[in-house]
Amino acid sequence: MEPLTAPPPIRRLDPQDPTPAAEAPATATSFVAARRSIAAPQFSIRRMEVDDVSVHYGAKEAVKRVSLPIRQGEVLALIGPSGCGKTTLLRSLNRLTELTAAAKLTGSIRLDDVDIRLIEPTLLRRRVTMVFQQPNPFPMSVFDNIAYVLREQGSRRTKKKVLAPQVHSALQRAGLFEEVKDNLDHPALKLSGGQQQRLCIARALAAEPEVLLLDEPCSALDPQSTAVIEDLIVKLRDDVAVVIVTHNLQQAYRIADHVAFMYLGDLVEYNSATRLFNTPAQARTREYVSGAFG
Amino acid sequence: MEEELQPEYGPKWSDQRVERMLGALVVFVVGLLLAMIAVVFVRAWPSFAHNGLAWFGPGGDVDNQLQEISLSGQNGLNYVWTFHAWPLIWSTILITGGAVICGLVTALFISVFIVEFAPTWMANILQPVVRFLASVPSVIYGLLGVLILVPFIGNHLITQGEKASVAGVISLTGYSLMAAVIVLTIMIAPLMVSIFSDGLRSVKPGWVEGSLALGVNRWRTTWKIAVRAARPAIIAGTVLAVARAIGESVMLAMISGSTGWAPNPADGLIFVYEPSRPLAPTIVKNVDQLSSPPANATLFAIAAVLLFSAAFCSFAGWMARRAMRKYGAA
Amino acid sequence: MESSLATPPPPQAPPPERKAPTRAVEGSATWSLLDRLGLAFCWALGLLFCAIAVGIVVYLFLQGVKFLKLSELTTPAASGFSETESGGFSDALFGTLIVGTMGIALALPAGVAIAVWLVEYGRPAPLARVTELTIEAIAGIPSIVLALFGTVIFSSTALGFLSRSNEGVVFGRSFFAAAAMLALVALPLIVASTRQGLESIPRHVREASFAVGKTKAATTRRILLPTARPQVATGMILGLGRIIGDTAIIVVLLGATQNFAPVEGAPFPLDYLRGAGTTLTNFVYEASPTGNLNQPQKAYAAAFVLLLMVLGLNAAADLVHRRARKAGTWSH
Numbered sequence: 018m019e020p021l022t023a024p025p026p027i028r029r030l031d032p033q034d035p036t037p038a039a040e041a042p043a044t045a046t047s048f049v050a051a052r053r054s055i056a057a058p059q060f061s062i063r064r065m066e067v068d069d070v071s072v073h074y075g076a077k078e079a080v081k082r083v084s085l086p087i088r089q090g091e092v093l094a095l096i097g098p099s100g101c102g103k104t105t106l107l108r109s110l111n112r113l114t115e116l117t118a119a120a121k122l123t124g125s126i127r128l129d130d131v132d133i134r135l136i137e138p139t140l141l142r143r144r145v146t147m148v149f150q151q152p153n154p155f156p157m158s159v160f161d162n163i164a165y166v167l168r169e170q171g172s173r174r175t176k177k178k179v180l181a182p183q184v185h186s187a188l189q190r191a192g193l194f195e196e197v198k199d200n201l202d203h204p205a206l207k208l209s210g211g212q213q214q215r216l217c218i219a220r221a222l223a224a225e226p227e228v229l230l231l232d233e234p235c236s237a238l239d240p241q242s243t244a245v246i247e248d249l250i251v252k253l254r255d256d257v258a259v260v261i262v263t264h265n266l267q268q269a270y271r272i273a274d275h276v277a278f279m280y281l282g283d284l285v286e287y288n289s290a291t292r293l294f295n296t297p298a299q300a301r302t303r304e305y306v307s308g309a310f311g
Numbered sequence: 312m313e314e315e316l317q318p319e320y321g322p323k324w325s326d327q328r329v330e331r332m333l334g335a336l337v338v339f340v341v342g343l344l345l346a347m348i349a350v351v352f353v354r355a356w357p358s359f360a361h362n363g364l365a366w367f368g369p370g371g372d373v374d375n376q377l378q379e380i381s382l383s384g385q386n387g388l389n390y391v392w393t394f395h396a397w398p399l400i401w402s403t404i405l406i407t408g409g410a411v412i413c414g415l416v417t418a419l420f421i422s423v424f425i426v427e428f429a430p431t432w433m434a435n436i437l438q439p440v441v442r443f444l445a446s447v448p449s450v451i452y453g454l455l456g457v458l459i460l461v462p463f464i465g466n467h468l469i470t471q472g473e474k475a476s477v478a479g480v481i482s483l484t485g486y487s488l489m490a491a492v493i494v495l496t497i498m499i500a501p502l503m504v505s506i507f508s509d510g511l512r513s514v515k516p517g518w519v520e521g522s523l524a525l526g527v528n529r530w531r532t533t534w535k536i537a538v539r540a541a542r543p544a545i546i547a548g549t550v551l552a553v554a555r556a557i558g559e560s561v562m563l564a565m566i567s568g569s570t571g572w573a574p575n576p577a578d579g580l581i582f583v584y585e586p587s588r589p590l591a592p593t594i595v596k597n598v599d600q601l602s603s604p605p606a607n608a609t610l611f612a613i614a615a616v617l618l619f620s621a622a623f624c625s626f627a628g629w630m631a632r633r634a635m636r637k638y639g640a641a
Numbered sequence: 642m643e644s645s646l647a648t649p650p651p652p653q654a655p656p657p658e659r660k661a662p663t664r665a666v667e668g669s670a671t672w673s674l675l676d677r678l679g680l681a682f683c684w685a686l687g688l689l690f691c692a693i694a695v696g697i698v699v700y701l702f703l704q705g706v707k708f709l710k711l712s713e714l715t716t717p718a719a720s721g722f723s724e725t726e727s728g729g730f731s732d733a734l735f736g737t738l739i740v741g742t743m744g745i746a747l748a749l750p751a752g753v754a755i756a757v758w759l760v761e762y763g764r765p766a767p768l769a770r771v772t773e774l775t776i777e778a779i780a781g782i783p784s785i786v787l788a789l790f791g792t793v794i795f796s797s798t799a800l801g802f803l804s805r806s807n808e809g810v811v812f813g814r815s816f817f818a819a820a821a822m823l824a825l826v827a828l829p830l831i832v833a834s835t836r837q838g839l840e841s842i843p844r845h846v847r848e849a850s851f852a853v854g855k856t857k858a859a860t861t862r863r864i865l866l867p868t869a870r871p872q873v874a875t876g877m878i879l880g881l882g883r884i885i886g887d888t889a890i891i892v893v894l895l896g897a898t899q900n901f902a903p904v905e906g907a908p909f910p911l912d913y914l915r916g917a918g919t920t921l922t923n924f925v926y927e928a929s930p931t932g933n934l935n936q937p938q939k940a941y942a943a944a945f946v947l948l949l950m951v952l953g954l955n956a957a958a959d960l961v962h963r964r965a966r967k968a969g970t971w972s973h
């Protein structure tokens with residue numbers, strides 16, 4: 018069978034991609050939000066492939082025959098009205114749907130051309146980590162929340178001192194370090210909602226994933242922390258394939274290279290961010306994008 | 312007045328009246344508990360007063376002391392009070408401690424198994440099994456212990472050499488610390504299992520999912536996140552088990568050996584085969600002496616120690632749970 | 642590396658396998674050795690527990706079949722030198738039934754009332770907290786301590802009418818005394834279970850009832866308690882199990898006898914209830930090799946009968962639970 022090893026470190030552009038991300042901004046701009054001045058992606062590698070995936074909760078079909086690629090080197094945003102199956106799709110990417118007894122997945126998802134059903138879930142979830150919609154820091158101190166991940170992935174008895182640099186850098190990357198550096202022993206559940214969410218992001222980063230799934234990471238954040246997270250995501254995209262669910266269309270426009278619009282479980286449109294927001298191909302997309310803004 | 316406001320229900324079942332009646336009952340039960348505490352300590356006082364702190368210390372043969380105390384009460388002349396309860400206390404500590412430690416480990420693994428890892432059919436068998444084991448009367452455990460476990464230990468585990476080595480001091484027959492701890496463990500572990508598994512089931516699923524989503528396997532997630540988050544329940548269950556173990560009287564009266572002997576760990580491993588008798592069975596074994604005033608006071612003193620220990624471990628559990636609230640796990 | 646940038650990868654051959662790939666479910670294969678040993682330990686303990694339970698039932702069943710004679714259920718104990726001469730244990734059997742009935746008759750109304758007060762009234766708040774503490778404390782008090790306390794209460798002259806009294810000296814041991822203290826043992830279980838039932842009834846049920854002008858008392862009696870009936874029943878069954886399984890209180894408060902000892906001169910049921918007696922647990926205790934009778938065969942027979950009662954209670958609790966779940970009145 019196919020080996021379960023890490024992918025070869027080859028960075029190649031995806032030649033099959035019909036919708037290259039790097040392109041000139043559209044001229045006829047109906048979209049008013051300012052696009053963050055981020056450079057176009059340097060490269061993109063297809064890491065995951067969602068192929069004809071449907072998810073049923075009992076009789077209810079929450080995701081209907083969705084196919085899309087997930088690439089390292091760019092950010093993919095999932096948008097759509099509430100209840101359209103974004104979280105469900107995200108959870109199926111690292112087999113968390115299997116924890117729900119009622120959920121049934123058909124179709125296939127591949128990570129580096131290996132069907133994820135062939136990868137042992139624990140190993141898969143180390144490579145594809147997720148940050149949840151509701152912040153869920155563990156009931157321990159801030160330090161231990163991150164050290165937990167490091168200890169479980171490496172040596173379980175590692176001393177606090179040894180782990181400190183890694184913990185600090187993870188907190189720094191999530192933009193939380195300055196706020197908590199003086200009391201890392203503070204219980205994590207006593208942090209504010211936004212701080213908790215950033216802690217969860219830091220925790221996911223500490224796991225050094227290959228694919229990072231973010232489910233509305235900024236819904237509880239103030240504009241400044243949001244900016245920190247957005248910067249982080251854009252910086253991360255070269256090393257990690259990032260998928261982000263967001264209800265904030267401006268945010269999707271600011272940071273995403275590709276956007277997928279879902280509606281009632283269907284993938285209505287998958288397109289580059291500029292195209293999807295400025296010249297949407299589908300009438301539904303146009304309604305949603307303009308309705309939300311206008 | 313109230314009656315006039317709600318004429319259709321009559322004065323008999325008006326809310327105020329019902330509340331007052333229920334309140335009176337509640338106050339009565341609270342009063343009963345307070346009265347009990349007071350009575351036990353008042354009755355116990357003479358024994359403590361005559362012995363001072365030596366009551367808790369070692370010295371002499373505790374069985375002889377008890378006998379002399381009750382005899383002196385029956386003769387009605389000069390009451391004898393000397394009582395040094397250390398062997399009984401030490402036996403209580405050993406048996407309770409041993410059973411609670413064994414029970415804690417067993418109950419943790421079994422509840423983790425039931426809640427997380429057992430296939431459904433196995434969990435469906437284990438749950439009624441645990442409920443059944445928790446409901447078997449202690450006297451049945453005692454009977455089975457006496458008729459099966461004790462002879463087994465006496466005939467097969469203790470060697471002739473070991474029996475001979477302590478022959479002059481004490482006879483090893485199988486009535487032992489070991490038998491007591493084993494049976495007591497089987498009695499209290501099911502109690503803990505039911506409380507632990509309730510606790511494990513009510514751990515926020517978000518924490519477990521969060522850990523799984525980071526690629527930590529289910530075993531580690533369960534122990535590091537779920538068990539950790541369920542610690543208040545674990546403490547509550549353990550406290551209950553300690554109280555039950557300290558107070559267990561009949562089963563232990565049957566199989567602990569009923570000798571006022573303090574098993575000595577310095578004897579080496581053989582000490583687990585030594586007989587002893589904890590505090591609670593001492594009361595059961597000497598119920599006949601209640602009519603002798605000094606014996607009555609002595610037995611109440613033992614009851615006071617039991618009561619205090621039970622209250623103390625409840626309090627300790629409460630403190631521990633409070634401390635845990637800091638990290639939000641309560 | 643660079644070559645792959647330049648040349649597109651060869652078009653992939655259509656994947657040969659179209660059947661669903663075998664899944665790698667999370668087994669323990671990737672766990673570390675220690676984790677796997679832990680899981681094995683779980684299995685071992687689980688099987689051990691099952692084995693112990695099956696062992697107890699099967700062993701007592703075999704012994705019961707071997708030693709239990711129907712005559713033993715109908716003849717009282719007699720003094721005799723061998724197991725064949727010493728009669729049966731009918732008094733013990735009846736004693737268990739009496740104690741169970743009386744204990745529950747006391748504990749059930751009191752427990753339900755306390756639970757109702759805690760959930761529906763609970764004023765003043767400090768008293769509610771004290772009550773909770775009290776109930777918890779009673780649950781943690783060793784039954785032998787309750788028994789000793791009972792000897793003090795019931796040998797007071799004021800309560801002499803509840804037991805045998807002789808020239809002003811009150812014996813203090815009777816079915817009344819034992820049942821009263823056993824009711825305290827059952828009380829916390831009934832309170833906890835009833836409380837759980839009442840608390841799981843949503844608020845709007847009460848509000849709907851108040852809205853049509855019912856008083857709190859009427860709401861509780863007509864709506865809340867009937868809804869919580871399964872939990873009340875469960876509490877009662879658990880409490881009954883504890884009552885018939887208790888030995889310490891019986892040994893201390895029911896008198897050291899193997900027969901009923903009715904008080905002469907009292908009207909019918911009272912003469913027995915005021916007198917001393919015995920129960921199955923007490924009989925097993927005395928008939929075991931460490932007891933005064935030392936008749937292991939009869940101890941087995943009595944233990945078997947006791948076990949049947951416990952199994953019956955367990956089955957009843959299961960039935961109540963299952964029915965309530967089917968009817969949707971049990972939250973989990």
Ligand SMILES: Nc1ncnc2c1ncn2[C@@H]1O[C@H](COP(=O)(O)OP(=O)(O)OP(=O)(O)O)[C@@H](O)[C@H]1O
Nearest residue numbers: 074079098099100101102103104105106117119150
């Ligand atoms: N565990 C579950 N059992 C049954 N149905 C579920 C479950 N989880 C989600 N669903 C259903 O699946 C559909 C998609 O849910 P999902 O959480 O994926 O939506 P979402 O797009 O993430 O919404 P939101 O933006 O509000 O987070 C919903 O209709 C929901 O009712």
Ligand SMILES: [Mg+2]
Nearest residue numbers: 103104150232
């Ligand atoms: Mg969602």
